[in-house]
Amino acid sequence: MGLFKLLVLILLIVAVMVLWRRFQAWQKTAGAEQKPALMVRCAHCKLNLPENQAVREGQHWFCSSEHRDAGPHD
């Protein structure tokens, strides 16, 4: 009976370690997904769009390469 209890204890420790690692990996991906996309404004047409979809030219952001070529508009 003592050996059986030891086996159960070892399995329990391994299970906790596996779950803990999965939890840490899940926390990392969840944190990355929760990060909001930074919104920028096109310097030409004033359209708001996410930074990863915008085109950057110096200090200005543009919604498309066409508006980047057209330049800032005030």
Ligand SMILES: [Zn+2]
């Ligand atoms: Zn634009």
